[in-house]
Amino acid sequence: MKLGVTRMIPQTINILGRTPAVLSSLLKDAPAELITSNEGPDTWSPFDIIGHLIHGETTDWIPRTRMILNYGESRTFEPFDRFAQFEMSKGKSINNLLQEFATLRHQSLDALKEMKITTDQLSLRGTHPSLGSVTLRELLSTWVAHDLSHIAQAVRVMCRQYTDDVGPWKEFLPILSH
Amino acid sequence: MKLGVTRMIPQTINILGRTPAVLSSLLKDAPAELITSNEGPDTWSPFDIIGHLIHGETTDWIPRTRMILNYGESRTFEPFDRFAQFEMSKGKSINNLLQEFATLRHQSLDALKEMKITTDQLSLRGTHPSLGSVTLRELLSTWVAHDLSHIAQAVRVMCRQYTDDVGPWKEFLPILSH
Numbered sequence: 015m016k017l018g019v020t021r022m023i024p025q026t027i028n029i030l031g032r033t034p035a036v037l038s039s040l041l042k043d044a045p046a047e048l049i050t051s052n053e054g055p056d057t058w059s060p061f062d063i064i065g066h067l068i069h070g071e072t073t074d075w076i077p078r079t080r081m082i083l084n085y086g087e088s089r090t091f092e093p094f095d096r097f098a099q100f101e102m103s104k105g106k107s108i109n110n111l112l113q114e115f116a117t118l119r120h121q122s123l124d125a126l127k128e129m130k131i132t133t134d135q136l137s138l139r140g141t142h143p144s145l146g147s148v149t150l151r152e153l154l155s156t157w158v159a160h161d162l163s164h165i166a167q168a169v170r171v172m173c174r175q176y177t178d179d180v181g182p183w184k185e186f187l188p189i190l191s192h
Numbered sequence: 193m194k195l196g197v198t199r200m201i202p203q204t205i206n207i208l209g210r211t212p213a214v215l216s217s218l219l220k221d222a223p224a225e226l227i228t229s230n231e232g233p234d235t236w237s238p239f240d241i242i243g244h245l246i247h248g249e250t251t252d253w254i255p256r257t258r259m260i261l262n263y264g265e266s267r268t269f270e271p272f273d274r275f276a277q278f279e280m281s282k283g284k285s286i287n288n289l290l291q292e293f294a295t296l297r298h299q300s301l302d303a304l305k306e307m308k309i310t311t312d313q314l315s316l317r318g319t320h321p322s323l324g325s326v327t328l329r330e331l332l333s334t335w336v337a338h339d340l341s342h343i344a345q346a347v348r349v350m351c352r353q354y355t356d357d358v359g360p361w362k363e364f365l366p367i368l369s370h
Contacts, residue, residue, distance in 0.1 A: 163365050
């Protein structure tokens with residue numbers, strides 16, 4: 015996006031701060047078929063996606079930011095468990111998960127603000143377990159893109175539940191075909 | 193989705209009623225780069241997408257529902273102008289458009305509720321200018337899928353503005369690659 019680095023942190027906080035309300039507007043008290051249906055074997059439902067975002071708040075974004083600030087490239091990030099949510103979300107309702115995510119995201123952004131990251135610090139580097147050397151700026155941009163990617167995914171999964179229902183209109187809705 | 197027809201109308205209203213809040217949470221007062229950037233020539237920005245949804249409220253969904261209920265297949269729907277928003281949104285802010293869409297959607301759903309559509313009426317047919325014979329049930333399902341499709345599109349377009357910023361993480365974010 016070629017954002018000036020001086021605007022990087024406020025804009026990151028701005029977009030990340032929206033995600034709980036976006037997901038809550040979309041999913042809170044929504045019909046069960048739309049919350050728990052996925053796109054087929056080994057794909058995720060909106061319910062699974064919220065669990066994945068929750069896991070990221072506790073284990074990924076802020077912990078990795080701290081690791082870059084405190085240790086630079088000398089320590090490797092913990093690998094991110096992309097399947098943790100299947101165990102951790104068991105027995106919870108979508109409304110439970112949405113509330114839990116909102117609370118954790120609020121805490122994450124408070125922590126990010128308290129770090130008062132400077133322009134210079136955005137160029138600091140850390141070590142990703144499979145990608146190697148990455149910058150703090152790339153980590154924070156990825157946090158935003160990861161949110162948006164999973165919001166788009168949740169909406170797409172919901173949309174695809176209507177594939178048969180739309181009849182001949184399917185040809186005008188490319189999201190239903192690939 | 194194989195929804196019982198008795199739940200079709202309440203569920204349609206439930207999902208359609210969420211869209212203004214989802215879009216407002218995502219876009220109200222958001223950074224200009226994210227609102228007006230698109231995916232390249234002849235693609236739409238989030239700003240363009242909201243204009244398209246506004247146009248649908250005034251010319252497409254409720255007018256076509258009424259046409260099926262009043263005239264069946266004997267009158268052909270007006271073709272939907274997919275480019276009307278470029279003229280109609282000129283000079284407006286994203287916040288203007290979000291408010292306009294929310295007002296129109298509220299009116300559309302009031303109109304839909306007043307029609308008190310019965311299970312039998314969901315099988316009534318109308319004539320689409322290019323798709324031919326369609327049912328009311330297909331029209332209403334398409335309204336929902338069309339909303340979700342364009343929410344997913346708006347989020348994807350925002351996400352893709354981060355393609356360069358995420359550095360090596362791009363390979364973990366398939367939304368950025370196709």
